[in-house]
Amino acid sequence: MLDCSGMSKRRYKQNCALARTIDVIGERWTLLLVRDLLVSPHRFNELLESLKGIGTNLLASRLQDLESADLIERRESGGGGVRVYALTERGRALEPAILALIRWGLTRGPENRVGDHHRDDWDLLALKALYQPNRAGDLSVVVQFDAPGFAGWARIEDQRMSIGVGTARDAEIVIDGSVADLFLGPSSPAELLTRGTASSLHRFTSAFALRP
Amino acid sequence: MLDCSGMSKRRYKQNCALARTIDVIGERWTLLLVRDLLVSPHRFNELLESLKGIGTNLLASRLQDLESADLIERRESGGGGVRVYALTERGRALEPAILALIRWGLTRGPENRVGDHHRDDWDLLALKALYQPNRAGDLSVVVQFDAPGFAGWARIEDQRMSIGVGTARDAEIVIDGSVADLFLGPSSPAELLTRGTASSLHRFTSAFALRP
DNA sequence: CTGGATCCCTCACGATACTG
C-alpha cells in the first residue's frame, strides 16, 4: 500500500524562511483549514462543509500533512468517541500571520461576489484582525452573538481579545444577530441589543479599526 | 487569440477576507515573487534566476496576474529602456503579512536542507522581520553589507527600519560579509568590521529578536 | 451516519524550444 498520500513533494527548495513557511502551509485549502480551526476545533464533516469543494480525499490528505507538520492534532472530544481536529501550539502560532493576511484582504472593500459561500465564524476572526488593543483602554466585556444557525462570542479583557463559538455564560452584552449584522448591517447597533446597554456596546465597537 | 492566460480561474468562492486574499496571492510562486520585489524592483530574468524552477511561461503569467490585481507595475528604469517590475502601494501593503509569515518560518530553526537555493537579499528581509522598534531606542544608523556577489544595507532611524540593495553612501558601519555572516556566521561581529565601531555595531544587532 | 479511501477526468504546473 505504501501510504505516501500525506507527503507534499513539491517544495520550493529555497533556503528562505518565507519559502519554508509556504512549503508547509502554501498548498491549496491549507490556510483556510487553519483559519477554521483558529475559531474552534472541528470534525471532519464540519470542515468538509465549510471548505465547500475540497473533496474528501484532499481534506484527508491535508489533515495528514498538517498533523505530520505538528500544526494540528486529533482529539477525542466528549465521551462518544467523537474525533475532532484542533490546532497545536505551533498551529496557533500562525494566527498573527493569518490576521495580517485578513487585514490586507479587508483593505479593498468587501467585494462580496454574490453566490459566494459564507460562515459567520469567519467574521469573528475578521473582527479579531481589526481589534486594536490601544483603543480598548480598561474595557472588560463579553459580547454574545446570537443569529440563526450561529452562536459565538468575543471577549476583551486586559487589552487582549479572544473569540469562540457557542454561548458564553458571563456575557454582559447579547446581540440579536451576527457579527456582520452588528458592524455592517442596516440596523443600528442599539436595535440589536437583547441584553446590555448601548453605551457599553459603543465602547466595544470603538475598539476596532473598521477600515484599516 | 483571446488572451485569458492572466486570469486565475480557480477561486475559493468564499465570502471571507482570508479566502479573497489567497485568491490573489495564494497561487504557487506568487508570494515569493512579492518577496523578491519587496527588497527591490527586478527585471524578468532576475526573477527567473531567483525563483529557480518557475518556468518562463508561469513567471509571465504571474506577472500579468499581479499587474491586473494592481500589486505590481512595469517601469522603464534608466534611459536604456530597461523594463523592471516594482510593487505598487497595494503590493507593498503585503509586507506586514509577509514578515509575519517569515517570523513563523523562523521559529522552527533554519532547517537548511543542503542544496537549497539561497540569496543574501532574502536574509535582509528576514532581518526586517526580526526587527523590534522598542529595542532601537534613539539608534540612528546605516549598516552596509558587502559580500561576494551581494551588496545591501539596513537603516534604522526614528525607530523605523528600511532595507535595500546596492551601496548606501552614508553608511557608518560597513560589514565585510552578508547578513548571515554577521548574525549566524562563525566570525564574531567585530571581526567583520570594515568601518565603524564594535559598540555601535552591537547597538545595531541588539535591535533584533534573533529567536522570536 | 461519520470518516475516510479509490477512481477518473481536468487543469495547472514545469521544462524545453522557439520568436521578436
Place this chain on the structure above:
DNA sequence: CAGTATCGTGAGGGATCCAG
C-alpha cells in the same frame, strides 16, 4: 533580454464506494 508556444506530468476536484 523578454517573453510566447508547445507538451508531458502530476496535483486538484467531483463522484462513488467502503469500513466502523
